[in-house]
Amino acid sequence: MRKIINPSQEQWAELVKRPAKNLEELEAGILETFKQVRERGDAALLELAKKYDGVQLEQLLVTQEEITAAEASLTVELKEAILQAYSNIQVFHTHQAEPMHQIETMPGVTCWRKSVAIEKVGLYIPGGTAPLFSTLLMLGVPARIAGCRELVLCTPPSKDGTVHPAILYTASLLGVTRVVKAGGAQAIAAMAYGTQSVPAVYKIFGPGNQYVTVAKQLVSKAGVAIDLPAGPSEVLVIADESANPAFVAADLLSQAEHGPDSQVVLLTNSEVFLDRVEAELEAQLAVLPREDFASKALGNSLGLVFDSIAEMLDFSNLYAPEHLILSILNFEEALDSIVNAGSVFLGNYSPESAGDYASGTNHTLPTNGYARAYSGVSLDSFVKKITFQHITPEGLQNIGGTIETMAAAEGLEAHKNAVSIRLKEVNRV
Numbered sequence: 001m002r003k004i005i006n007p008s009q010e011q012w013a014e015l016v017k018r019p020a021k022n023l024e025e026l027e028a029g030i031l032e033t034f035k036q037v038r039e040r041g042d043a044a045l046l047e048l049a050k051k052y053d054g055v056q057l058e059q060l061l062v063t064q065e066e067i068t069a070a071e072a073s074l075t076v077e078l079k080e081a082i083l084q085a086y087s088n089i090q091v092f093h094t095h096q097a098e099p100m101h102q103i104e105t106m107p108g109v110t111c112w113r114k115s116v117a118i119e120k121v122g123l124y125i126p127g128g129t130a131p132l133f134s135t136l137l138m139l140g141v142p143a144r145i146a147g148c149r150e151l152v153l154c155t156p157p158s159k160d161g162t163v164h165p166a167i168l169y170t171a172s173l174l175g176v177t178r179v180v181k182a183g184g185a186q187a188i189a190a191m192a193y194g195t196q197s198v199p200a201v202y203k204i205f206g207p208g209n210q211y212v213t214v215a216k217q218l219v220s221k222a223g224v225a226i227d228l229p230a231g232p233s234e235v236l237v238i239a240d241e242s243a244n245p246a247f248v249a250a251d252l253l254s255q256a257e258h259g260p261d262s263q264v265v266l267l268t269n270s271e272v273f274l275d276r277v278e279a280e281l282e283a284q285l286a287v288l289p290r291e292d293f294a295s296k297a298l299g300n301s302l303g304l305v306f307d308s309i310a311e312m313l314d315f316s317n318l319y320a321p322e323h324l325i326l327s328i329l330n331f332e333e334a335l336d337s338i339v340n341a342g343s344v345f346l347g348n349y350s351p352e353s354a355g356d357y358a359s360g361t362n363h364t365l366p367t368n369g370y371a372r373a374y375s376g377v378s379l380d381s382f383v384k385k386i387t388f389q390h391i392t393p394e395g396l397q398n399i400g401g402t403i404e405t406m407a408a409a410e411g412l413e414a415h416k417n418a419v420s421i422r423l424k425e426v427n428r429v
């Protein structure tokens, strides 16, 4: 962890940059993958699974037998945990539905907006370093609440050609239409362009590593929608001396273990506290099974000491973390100052893992500073909002003049005439 005491304002711009691969090289490789998938469809997916996932697949689609066997192999404890998380995510996301209001903007002019489900959605479930079946709940539950009809799931196969049973169990709970053994940029291309086995979808959802995230951003230029850039996980903790160094270290490691390109950041107003957290990091890291990823991620990470909580909040807003943890005594006083963050965890007993799995909030969140402008996945992500309007003859008499004047000022006579021709008739009657 890189340690800096009172970083200057000039250093801030540098410090908020995430560890990232060379974008041009990444894009060139991904575009080549897209070309192969577009030209050769399933054959390219099978070849790329061998190249990147190290497995010679016999077929891309998961069979019903595989799903049945997966269900039977899970413990009751894990199934119950999945069902509890499902229920909390469902409750939280169901409450995001907006009531539909019909608004009369002028007498006789009525407007309203209706949420309509996106019919075909693609769900990318990461599987390179860990089988994130929790991500399937985060995407599948709101998709089902919204009423999406077709759910296509892509996830990288493991080396023996299987998909983790908890992913298959969750897919079955959600009634996923098709589960495809494909990961990385090739999976994104398949869902965007379609192949013999993978139907093209209208919007692609889901987090992933830098290959997946850049691939999503590239296909979004080609006409398919995406949810948001949700790349390597990150957490920023703001802690004062009221915080528990062991808890803070545990939270930092929880995101560091996602992979070597993750970044974790600690901001504190006490150098002594920072030293205590560093000692805890060392002790806890030594017993982590994913020590290799976590220690690489810690190598990218920052421990910064500031004079005041206000300054830490300013830095955090510039950094715009995916996850923000406020482990400070008076966290309520800080809430109004948070303007850029994906999801926020308050006090000493709200571990970030709660949001990852089961509290009910969505864990598919903007990374790499995108929380300055993007929200995480929500029910809204799975619907389009279609607006409607109905104008009565009296309504047209009320609003017609305004439209005619504006259309004439833009020099668009046909627009003006679409009103005038009607007004003539209305005024004649």
Ligand SMILES: NC(=O)c1ccc[n+]([C@@H]2O[C@H](COP(=O)([O-])OP(=O)(O)OC[C@H]3O[C@@H](n4cnc5c(N)ncnc54)[C@H](O)[C@@H]3O)[C@@H](O)[C@H]2O)c1
Pocket (backbone or CB within 6 Å): 029, 052, 053, 125, 126, 127, 128, 129, 130, 132, 135, 156, 182, 183, 184, 185, 186, 207, 208, 209, 210, 211, 212, 229, 230, 231, 232, 233, 234, 258, 259, 262, 322, 363, 364, 365, 366, 367
């Ligand atoms: N922001 C969020 O909301 C959020 C949520 C969950 C997970 N995540 C992040 O998702 C990521 C998951 O990454 P992952 O790697 O475990 O799984 P992944 O499924 O995203 O990526 C695995 C795929 O990457 C491709 N790949 C790997 N090396 C490659 C190479 N050299 N060239 C081309 N393609 C290559 C392969 O096709 C492989 O199937 C982690 O970084 C994690 O932090 C983010």
Ligand SMILES: N[C@H](CO)Cc1c[nH]c[nH+]1
Pocket (backbone or CB within 6 Å): 132, 134, 135, 232, 233, 234, 255, 322, 356, 363, 364, 365
């Ligand atoms: N922390 C990840 C989002 O950045 C989500 C996740 C899934 N499983 C564990 N964690």
Ligand SMILES: [Zn+2]
Pocket (backbone or CB within 6 Å): 233, 254, 255, 258, 356
């Ligand atoms: Zn996590």
